[in-house]
Amino acid sequence: MHVSSVEERAERAKDKKAIYGTDVDLESYESEARPHEVVQQAEELPSAVKKAALDVGVKLDKESSGAYVQMDQTPVIAKSLYDGVEIMDMASALKKHDYLQDYWWKLVAPDADKYTADVAQSPPAGYFIRAKKAMKTVFPVKSCLYLGSTNLNQRVHNVIIAEEGSELHVITGCTTPSHVQRGLHVGVSEFFIQKNAKISFTMIHSWGKEVEVRPRTGITIAEGGSLSNNYICLRPVKTLQTFPTATLAGKGAVASFNTVIYSSMGNIDVGSNVNLNAPDTSAESISRVVSVGGEVIARGRMTGMVPGVRAHLECVGLLLSEKGRIYSIPELDGRSKDLDMSHEAAVGRISEEELEYLMARGLSSEEATSVIVRGFLDVEIKGLPEELKQEIKNITQREDLKGA
């Protein structure tokens, strides 16, 4: 797709509402951001940014394959520490690699809705990460998208390419410092997982009570490739809507989605959409939602196009307050014979039997509740940093859960 046609399509979609989620008034946000100083080492980042990154489990000075940090619209560091991985800011990458035109806006349509249109009409900012052919990295690439200015519309467009036989782990933390009262984050991400390549992608969101979030993600997985996608959002957010779409395009491709949500307010509409288009592909999507307030819509859609595919959806919600709502929508769309698709959905309260069992061992009602919720949220995501596991454990100790 030529750049001009991307812009034309975006222009036509600039008022197009998204299918899901509440409508955001883009005009009410500022699109001009003040620039930030670029640094050479992650250690030189402002301490507020390093601290915010830590809060979302991104330890920038620890072992990693590289780092990308974007403050508002400025990529302040894009650095690879490993030959096998290329990390650049998107604007520079587009200049350097002509071939990127074959990837740019190929998995997310610029005219999908007004958010993608808005990103398409803005100067490119975001990360480009490429795992080179057959390069297997152990340490993750760590990235932090930091929305540091009140009222800003932060637009990000990321591209990840895992070349044939490569292995790449990415941890992205998206966050605002507490002084940011209001903001919008729109992130377009396109992931290309080539033959026999493997990506694990873990995204942790920690926003403010007046922040709106609209990630737009498209993923394609070629023969023998695999994706493990983890999404965690445990802090309050005003509105959030995302429905990443993965297409299993080659024989034997595998996708797994884990979603963990702890909601106390706002409107959260999350899910995953997987198209199983090739033989022997399989997909699994597990979502765990705890609500002590706010509305959570947990979606999951799997579409099986050819014989022999396997898909499983699990949407389980714990509703702990009168003020909350959990709306679980698992969808299975079988369009061929000989496929195997299933789902399990449940919304409920904490089982009295489990509570009593733990109380019989001497735990108070609050302690027992906390232990059960903690266990519920523990989806055993592999490769998660220890700090983040701790963060998930800590979350259930919070005041707002007491007496639930």
Add this chain to the structure above:
Amino acid sequence: MVRLLDIQDLSVSIGSKQVLKDVNLRIDPGETHALFGPNGTGKTTLLNAIAGIPRYVVDSGRIIFKGQDITRMSMDQRARLGIGMAFQRPPAIRGLKLKDLIKIINPKSDGPAILKEMDFEPFANRDVNRGFSGGEVKRSEMVQLLAQQPDFVMLDEPDSGVDLENIKLIGDAINQLTQKDMRPSQRTKSGLLITHFGHILEYMKTDMAHVMMNGSIVCSGNPREILDQIKKSGYEGCVACMCPA
């Protein structure tokens, strides 16, 4: 000597149905009692009422434990006071590892040693009771009680679903919990056990047995004699023979 447990004229209902009628039961420190009776007669209800499960409503009577009236006390308070229970069919808890629960129950307990003792080490990192077989569930219960170290332990059919090899392990654990390895004069811990077939009694020591019929204790006596009589002539026959009205 203060009685460890003193149940006085206890009547308990579940919903609108009265299950226990004027139950009286006294257990002294160091004693372990067995409770026999047909299905649905109220044995589990008695244990659950002593544990304090809220659904089991005490209509009249009192439960005195260590000299304190615990009739209205919450479950966790009772547990902290020294009451422990091995559930007949405990729930599974997703995401809670057995080794972590052991630590939560008693931070000072030696988890690895307890797991080893119950030959249960491979289950340390498993979610509590999740996907456990009937016998494994019973060993999981014993592991948790060995961590909790209650002064009074209630065992609701600890032998059901347990194979012959593991029944001895369970019996040993109960003997340990009820201090049967110590001299009678030194024992302070007590127990109350429900068993249907009495297999477990071959591996553990009991001091007294009771027969419950229709929500009341109708006969008490020597465990071996009562069990033999039940096997010979059924519950009613046993009561007619051992405890004629």
